Amino acid sequence: DKGNHRHFMEKEIYEQPEVISHALSHYIDFANHAVKPVVDDLDFSKLRGLAISACGTAYLAGLVGKYWFERYARLPVEIDVASEFRYREMPLSPDQAALFISQSGETADTLASLRYCRDNGLKIGAVVNVKESTIAREADAVFPILAGPEIGVASTKAFTCQLAVLASLAIAAGRARGTLTEADERQLVRHLAEMPRIMSQVLNAVQPQIEALSRELSKFKDVLYLGRGTSYPLALEGALKLKEISYIHAEGYAAGELKHGPIALIDENMPVIVIAPHDRFFEKTVSNMQEVAARGGRIIFITDDKGAAASKLETMATIVLPEVAELISPMVFSIPIQLLAYHTAVFMGTDVDQPRNLAKSVTVE
Numbered sequence: 001d002k003g004n005h006r007h008f009m010e011k012e013i014y015e016q017p018e019v020i021s022h023a024l025s026h027y028i029d030f031a032n033h034a035v036k037p038v039v040d041d042l043d044f045s046k047l048r049g050l051a052i053s054a055c056g057t058a059y060l061a062g063l064v065g066k067y068w069f070e071r072y073a074r075l076p077v078e079i080d081v082a083s084e085f086r087y088r089e090m091p092l093s094p095d096q097a098a099l100f101i102s103q104s105g106e107t108a109d110t111l112a113s114l115r116y117c118r119d120n121g122l123k124i125g126a127v128v129n130v131k132e133s134t135i136a137r138e139a140d141a142v143f144p145i146l147a148g149p150e151i152g153v154a155s156t157k158a159f160t161c162q163l164a165v166l167a168s169l170a171i172a173a174g175r176a177r178g179t180l181t182e183a184d185e186r187q188l189v190r191h192l193a194e195m196p197r198i199m200s201q202v203l204n205a206v207q208p209q210i211e212a213l214s215r216e217l218s219k220f221k222d223v224l225y226l227g228r229g230t231s232y233p234l235a236l237e238g239a240l241k242l243k244e245i246s247y248i249h250a251e252g253y254a255a256g257e258l259k260h261g262p263i264a265l266i267d268e269n270m271p272v273i274v275i276a277p278h279d280r281f282f283e284k285t286v287s288n289m290q291e292v293a294a295r296g297g298r299i300i301f302i303t304d305d306k307g308a309a310a311s312k313l314e315t316m317a318t319i320v321l322p323e324v325a326e327l328i329s330p331m332v333f334s335i336p337i338q339l340l341a342y343h344t345a346v347f348m349g350t351d352v353d354q355p356r357n358l359a360k361s362v363t364v365e
């Protein structure tokens with residue numbers, strides 16, 4: 001049932017504050033500002049490393065997770081798409097654990113990677129939506145994302161719920177490894193607690209502007225997304241979402257890679273979507289944006305209040321979100337990215353919930 005929404009995808013985008021709040025309550029003890037013991041099943045304290053494997057959007061959630069595990073828990077993360085991971089014959093040892101992320105829990109390549117790690121003696125964690133799935137069954141520790149059924153083929157709420165779970169796990173890992181203090185944990189948990197409210201506020205605030213902008217965007221054939229830090233996986237996710245439902249060619253790049261190739265493509269026919277909250281990387285990303293502007297590129301700038309005030313560049317559109325803590329910015333900034341892909345696809349007249357050639361669950365390699 002789509003309720004009063006035109007598509008399941010739209011409904012699922014709007015459900016995010018509610019489902020994330022539900023997911024967080026499984027992992028976070030809000031009264032005590034602490035991560036619950038459910039996350040201890042992987043015993044992060046003694047790990048030498050973590051291997052993460054997944055496909056598509058779930059892989060991109062894992063890539064955000066890598067930044068968090070490394071930063072907050074000083075835990076080295078090896079991550080790859082499952083179709084490569086399973087055949088790379090990478091050296092693994094039992095002092096590493098492995099984490100598999102899958103909405104369906106049935107993705108063939110992800111399952112094969114899981115079995116490869118299990119055969120190498122690694123403890124297996126699974127971040128899944130479908131709890132009765134094969135991947136959940138074969139894991140030692142299951143971390144449900146509690147997003148509820150996701151019907152739209154393009155993943156939206158599963159992505160942000162995967163992020164919420166990975167953020168909780170990274171905080172738990174940081175506590176277990178002594179790299180986060182109790183005070184750090186309280187602070188980070190407070191940020192997570194604020195997230196559902198901020199996401200609802202953003203959903204309401206940006207929708208009309210993004211719908212209008214999507215009409216413009218639907219006239220282009222190619223789009224480039226740029227971001228740094230955790231906004232880099234988000235740039236990849238933005239490009240994936242746009243291409244799979246609107247069929248507009250889109251690429252995501254780390255902002256710093258612009259001058260190593262993609263800058264050759266910049267002209268007025270390829271809008272550049274820059275995802276840049278006013279974080280540690282802001283100045284660097286703005287200098288990449290200047291390089292785009294200097295070559296006549298049109299910029300869609302997705303930033304926060306502080307970032308909007310700090311940049312003087314002319315843009316095709318500037319989407320301004322509230323300033324949020326660094327930990328929650330990937331979830332909050334997912335909203336304009338999802339809405340932009342969604343409304344663009346609606347203008348293109350594509351089958352948003354069932355894009356051509358795609359299946360919700362990929363059980364063959």
Ligand code: F6R
Nearest residue numbers: 056057058102103104107154155
């Ligand atoms: C993109 C999308 C796919 C899936 C991928 C993995 O919007 O939905 O890229 O993320 O096929 O599927 P799961 O998470 O079921 O393993």
